[in-house]
Amino acid sequence: MKFGLQLGYWMAQPPENAGELVVAAEKAGFDAVFAAESWGSDAFGPLTWWGSSTERVRLGTSVVQMSARTPAATAMHALTLDHLSGGRAILGLGVSGPQVVEGWYGQPFAKPLQRTREYVGIIRRILAREAPVTSDGPHYPLPYTGPGSIGLGKPLKSIVHPLRADLPIWLGAEGPKNVALTAEIADGWLAIYYAPRLANMYNDWLDEGFARAGARRSRDDFEIAASCQVIITDDPATELERMRWIMALYIGGMGAPELNFHAQVYRRMGYEREVDEIGRLFQAGKKAEAAAVVPDELILDTAIIGDEEHVRKQLKVWEAAGVTMMLVSVPGIEQLHRLAPLVDQ
Incomplete structure (x- = not known):
């Protein structure tokens, strides 16, 4: 199992130590570095800037938001x-x-599933550079001939010859239909809030996609990169308390009350009552009370927190569940150095 460093997206200001972490991750044997975006910093810029200091690690977006760009x-x-x-x-x-x-x-x-299929298909044709690119839409028609068109659009082919026509495309997906689509059309799955105890359920979703006609990959050459807080500490209680606030934010506030994909993930894990209560409190502005509702088990279903021996054992559990890459965030260089001996275990 490989390791990837998740830089995430920026908060109010750019992180001060990201460049140092990227270089240290490569030296420690990490396979990849990823950057994200939400509604502030973008994902490509940090990879280009900090990635220029590296020679080996793969540079990935986790994730580029499709609606941000054609x-x-x-x-x-x-x-x-x-x-x-x-x-x-x-x-x-x-x-x-x-x-x-x-x-x-x-x-x-x-229609997010339909848009994803169409979006990925167009990118594949651009990278293949076999012919001028056209698309019948309905979401991304090329050339565009809809309202406001002056009728002068023409199919084009990239001026630049892509270095790799098969540049890997991984999809971030949380629900069963999205995961099945990912297994069908993508090269890897960026799994957020992955719980090893539910591996059989995930495998059912993935197998549905692998079995579809024209599926791009099989389980043998498909990557599963699971985002996971991996924290080596002799004081797990403090880390659990910190994580409680983060989980309350994502379960209760990162999405509309009517449609929160993160909350749906934890409902599938069996935390319906807790999710409803966290959402109710968070939406009422009672963030401390919402965090207090988050049980340790909910956090530890999707995170690894403990001393080095415990972390080593749990990494084996995640690997046995089918994860090919642990995509980890670290607060600083000290924690990365503590993880380094585990990268090649």
């Missing part, structure tokens, strides 16, 4: 990063949620 624009970013890095780019894509898609990007959220 498929052609995303393909241009990806092929550019791939050339600059010497073939180390991974294009991680995701639909995000309706609050961001419609509130920030001003795009419709409806």
Whole structure:
């Protein structure tokens, strides 16, 4: 099982130690470095800037929000990063949620599965560079001939020859239909809030996609990168308390009350009552009370927190569940150095 460093997205200011972490991760044997975006920093810029200090690690987006860019624009970013890095780019894509898609990007959220299939198909054709790219839509028609068109659009082929026509595309997915689609059309799954005890359920979803006609991969050559807080500590209680606040935010506040994909994930794990209560309290502005509702078990279903021996044992559990990469965030260089001996265990 490989390790990836998740830089995440920026908060109020750029992180001060990200460049140091990226270099240290490569030296420690990490396989990849990923950057994310929400509604502030973008995912490609940090990879280009900090990735220029590396020679080996793969550089991935986790994730690029599809509504932020047309498929052609995303393909241009990806092929550019791939050339600059010497073939180390991974294009991680995701639909995000309706609050961001419609509130920030001003795009419709409806039919996310259909949009994802169409979006990935266009990027594949751009990277293949076999012919000028056309698409019948309905979401990303090329050339565009709809309202406002002056009728002069023409099919085009990338001026730049992509370094790799098969540049890997991974999808961030949480629900059963999205995960099955990921197994069908993508090269890897960026799994958030993955719980090893539910591996059989995930495998059912994945197998549905692998079994579809024209599926791109099989289980043998498909990557599963699971985001996971892996924290080596002799004081797990303190870390659990910190994580309680983070989980309350994502379960109770990262999404509309009517549609929160993160909350749905934990409902599938069996935490329906806790999720409802966290959401009720968080939406009422009672964030401390919402955090207090988060049980240790909910956190530890999707995180590894404890001393080095405990972490080593749990990593084996995740690997046995089918995870091919642990995608970890670290607060600083000290924690990365503590993880380093586990990378090649």
